[in-house]
Amino acid sequence: MFKFFSNSFDNFKKKIANTATALVNNVVDNISEEENFSEFVLDDMEDLLISADLGVNYSSELVDKLRNQDKIKPKDVKNYLKSEFKNVLNADTDLKYTDNELNIYFIAGVNGAGKTTLIGKLAYRFKQEGKKVLIAAGDTFRAAAEEQLDIWSKRAGADIVRRDKADPASVVYESIQKAKSENYDVILVDTAGRLQNKFNLMEELSKIKNVIDKNAPENLRECILVLDANTGQNGLQQAKVFTKAINITSVALTKLDGSAKGGIILAIAKEMNLPVKLVGIGERMEDLKNFDNEEFINALFD
């Protein structure tokens, strides 16, 4: 298990205040004073949950449980949501890490989601922990991508394998050879952003991943899908497509700072069975948090 030092609870609470408003306070304010869960009230509640990015299926499931029962009253809606959300967020959210072995993290996601920034932040955190870190510049597609990664690697104090405009699969292959012969603890693999509806781009992604599967399968620790919190429900769609192409093991949700769409964390857990393990809460190198189920619930409800 690998723990990052984390930002304070108060800071986290501030960063997700908009999500708390959308997901909890709005619902409580609109529902809790009602007498009963009439169809009208239930419809209202469902709309509020959908607009807080819980997704249609999960929102209607939450509302269905309140129909034709009289144990839970509208005044209990806050506690009801809290216990439901707790049940959904039950996966282990610790980023996998094995001491004294090479740990490879494969990072994928659509354009601009925050992949390269995440790699910079992760490199920094691993370096702070005294690890030997190698970044594989697998985005050889976008102009200036390698330059951007180079800047992050210098900032973090990590090494980089960069072969201008080379085939990304060969960059990853070379990184694995270097890391094995020079005893690195960590490889972070950056990949080019891609539209999830472009078949050949997704094919290319699985080709890059195959290089790891062939040359260091026991070292692949996580395949992380990077999602921009602001894309909301579209993130679910992205998760489905990426999971088909490569076996995603966890999600890093970026740009949660200021976003009101953090409800997507619950939708991803519920519909995809994928844990969010990392959250980006700003553009600086330190603005990365380990996601913690209980802390998230507390920050939403308390």
Ligand SMILES: Nc1nc2c(ncn2[C@@H]2O[C@H](COP(=O)(O)OP(=O)(O)OP(=O)(O)O)[C@@H](O)[C@H]2O)c(=O)[nH]1
């Ligand atoms: N506010 C905020 N901005 C972020 C966060 N993470 C990334 N960004 C910003 O999002 C923008 C895109 O980030 P990149 O890391 O370049 O995204 P990418 O996925 O590598 O993009 P491509 O390589 O073009 O696919 C940058 O301006 C980052 O500073 C975050 O957690 N919070």
Ligand SMILES: [Mg+2]
């Ligand atoms: Mg990038």
